[in-house]
Every structure is written in structure tokens, then in C-alpha cells.
Amino acid sequence: MTERIAFDPHKMKDIAAAMHGLQAVVRKSTLELSLIELVRTRVSQINGCGFCIDMHTQEARAAGETEQRLYLLSAWREANCYTERERAALAWAEAVTKLEHQDVAHPVYAQARSQFGEAELLALTLAIVEINGWNRFAIPLRYVAGDYRPGSLAKAHTN
Secondary structure, three states: HHHHHHHOOOOOOOHHHHHHHHHHHHHHHOHHHHHHHHHHHHHHHHHOHHHHHHHHHHHHHHOOOOOHHHHHHHHHHHHOOHHHHHHHHHHHHHHHOOOHHHHOOHHHHHHHHHHHOHHHHHHHHHHHHHEEEHHHOOOOOOOOOOOOOOOOHHHHHHO
């Protein structure tokens, strides 16, 4: 597969700045980095974004996430290695990403609210919006999976 338009933060400054603005708000929240990376990975799995799956599994590992939890992520409901908070975040991420029947079912909302205060749920929703946005760049522009190294894009965005 060949990239259609390579992501170059130097040539795409406004776009990169807009997307990183979302990311900056999420980073300022009280959400744990491990939770954010699980959500980013799960949403990317749902959307079939190989580039983002590669990136966020590597970032999760670099932040201390275990192989077992990453391997089981697509079947998280069947695994006992996720906390109730993580389960609520993953259910919310799936529902917000899919928006089946243009709705998020009340039980999913109630589960999320039992684990996240209002500000955290808004930040979690923004994290989901952010990764869905990145997926929608990476998939149609055919970003190639397999070459990402932890921190490599973060360094490129600050140059």
C-alpha cells in the first residue's frame, strides 16, 4: 500500500495544530494515559486503522501497558484484566464511535457516569472524537502501518 498524502506536520501546520489542540485538552484532563491509549487503540480497531493501532499499541507498551491486555482488547468484555473504569471507558468509546441508531444507550451512559465525573466524561468523549479524527486521516490517505516508533510523531510535531 502506498500513502496518498504523507503526513508531514511541517506542510500541514494548521491541520496538525487543530488535531493537536484536541490532544492537548485531553492531556490536561485527569484521565490516565493508560486509559487514553486503550481507548485510542480500541477505537482504531473498530475503524480498522492499522497505522493508529500500530502507533497506540506501541505508545501503550512504552507507557507500561502489558501485552496480554493489548492482545485481549478486542475482546475486553470477555477478559477479567480490565478495571471497571476501563470497561466503562471502552463501552463508551465503542458506543460513541459507532453511534448506532444515532444514540448511545442509557445503560452505557450510566456505566460511564458511574466511573467518570462530568469533566472527565467530556474529556473522554473528546479523546474518542480525536482518535476517530486521526483514523479518518490515516485510513483514506493510506498511512502505512509498521514503521512507527514510540514518540516519533510527537518529536516531529514540536519541530
